[in-house]
Amino acid sequence: MLTKHRLLPVLLLLMLSGCSIEPWVQPYERARLADPIMSFERDPVANGFRHHVYQTREAARGAEGGGGGGCGCN
Amino acid sequence: MALKVVEEAVVAVTEPGVLIHRIAVLFSPGRHWLLLILASLPGFSLFATVLPEDRADVMYHRYDGGGVEVDGPSILVRKSVMDTVSLSANYYVDSISSASVDVVSTASPYTEERTETSLSMDYLHNKTLMSLALTKSDESDYLSETGSFSISHDMFGDLTTVSLGYSVGNDDISRNGDADFGDQVKRQNYRVSLSQILTKNTILGVGWETITDEGFLNNPYRSYRYRDPLAGDGYSYLPEVYPRTRTSNALALRLKYYLPYRAALSSEYRYFNDTWGIDANNFELAYTHPFREKWIFDIHYRYYTQEGADFYSDLFSRRAPQTYLARDKELSSFQSHTLGLAMSYEIKPGFLQFVDRGTLNLAYDYIHFDYDDFRDLTRGGVVGEEPFYSFSANVIKAYVSIWY
Structure with missing residues (x-):
């Protein structure tokens, strides 16, 4: 039987990998x-x-964004 | 064991009646390794992370406004090594000549030069791009060194790119003409950003950055103004005092939209706040229009507004009425408007055989600043009721870019 605590890590893994998402x-x-x-x-x-x-x-x-940040310019 | 698992998977696919049961078996605790393998299979890769393009840019920049003139060159060269590493170097100079309103009121006009050099390396591994950068900025009374690391990764069929970044910087501050003064600043930046393809015409960008500073954070030459009945003008000056820590947060949203014809609209909104009580918002709208094959024109408008720091005042009631005291106009409440135009023309320099293509670029920005509580003392008036300050700046960028 597929219990919740077994399904959760699997879903997390699939979400992280992106394989399960069909690009729209x-x-x-x-x-x-x-x-x-x-x-x-x-x-x-x-x-x-x-x-x-x-x-x-x-x-x-x-x-x-991009090149910004950490320029050390005062 | 492995063969049995594959057999089960094949049965599950070929006999739909037992599909649910078979998936349940595959998900059993002892078989999470199989899911790990499945999960690590590559996804779609046509729009995947790539190394930055090999290119070189040579720019002349000029800023002229409010009695301050800054100009100089900036040279950026980027080259990939094999298919996985890209190296870049940037050399940038600001030649500054300043007779700004605060300098005229409290000190003498000055000239100085700031030189900034940076080196960076990007490393691509599958869908992950890792970047390392070192930057050094050098002027007669300010030395700054910064190291940055960032990592970005494509996911969800390459519709989404997530980036994380961290920078740490150390600054050494001195004061020209005062050999006894010396202090430091340590800066740390934490960045998270996301780029998301929403539709085949629209891209969304979201960015968050937290910056912490510790050390000497004010300009060592600037002073606050206070009422002084004994002074001839009715006021006197003393050196500013800022807190030795500052933490700021910025959240930016960007949207880029491809119009029904070949042109793009982009917009940006950013919210900013910090532990000094400064709140700021800026909004920008831009339109990019290619013309024939070789031209690209841009027009943009930007509006910026900020609420000043808690410890800012144009005129304090007396000498040292509170712990922290600032009269730096960058910490006051003000608004600015920018209207900018840019054009780019594509060239094919035939005499340089290694060059694929190039562009000639010219950009002009007009910026107008209106201050709500910073007064222009050069125009006279009753103490504390002088006219508010405002000024305009012209910013020019002229540059050549080549791709090879």
């Missing part, structure tokens, strides 16, 4: 997402400078 956007449907205009960080060197300007003038910091 298939690989062949991702052409638009692969277009460079859809990149969050198209030009890292320009984005790094942009974050630096804001970090210098504003108190907020962190979660900039």
